[in-house]
Amino acid sequence: MKYRNEYIAVTRRPGGFTLVEVMVAVLILSIGLLGIASLQATSLRNNNDSSMQTRAAYIASDMAERMRANSGSATAYPAATLASPAPGDCTTVSCSPTQMVNNDVAEWNQLLASLPKGQGTVTDAGGGLFTITVRWDEARNNASGTGCDPDNPADLRCLTITTQP
Numbered sequence: 001m002k003y004r005n006e007y008i009a010v011t012r013r014p015g016g017f018t019l020v021e022v023m024v025a026v027l028i029l030s031i032g033l034l035g036i037a038s039l040q041a042t043s044l045r046n047n048n049d050s051s052m053q054t055r056a057a058y059i060a061s062d063m064a065e066r067m068r069a070n071s072g073s074a075t076a077y078p079a080a081t082l083a084s085p086a087p088g089d090c091t092t093v094s095c096s097p098t099q100m101v102n103n104d105v106a107e108w109n110q111l112l113a114s115l116p117k118g119q120g121t122v123t124d125a126g127g128g129l130f131t132i133t134v135r136w137d138e139a140r141n142n143a144s145g146t147g148c149d150p151d152n153p154a155d156l157r158c159l160t161i162t163t164q165p
Contacts, residue, residue, distance in 0.1 A: 066107075073100065076101045081121050116140055117137035139153065
């Protein structure tokens with residue numbers, strides 16, 4: 001006689017997620033969140049670099065406009081930028097062109113101080129042209145070189161314009 005077993009265990013797969021599946025999902029989510037954080041950090045760094053470059057362009061243009069306003073003494077600006085004179089009071093008192101040069105350079109140096117390790121020079125390029133260079137430590141790595149080589153981390157970042165007052 002054959003017996004029939006009515007209580008045959010049916011093997012079925014348990015429903016839901018296994019711990020391995022959950023861990024893989026968490027790993028994928030973590031990698032995605034790290035990528036987003038890295039993207040945000042890069043965006044902030046580039047925004048800061050852009051802000052400093054815009055400020056440097058403004059500072060260089062400011063000196064070009066000061067030289068145009070005092071074009072009779074434009075040749076005195078290169079030497080004055082090297083000397084870093086003390087500011088005068090040319091806003092309320094009439095100044096001579098030489099005093100105006102010293103006042104312009106002193107005010108320009110104050111603007112340069114808004115950049116990290118900001119420096120600036122005006123050089124005579126000849127033929128009535130002047131080169132205005134603004135340097136700053138864009139990477140904030142205590143760079144001090146003045147070579148303006150973007151591939152050399154020891155050099156400061158430079159912005160150079162040439163103008164005719």
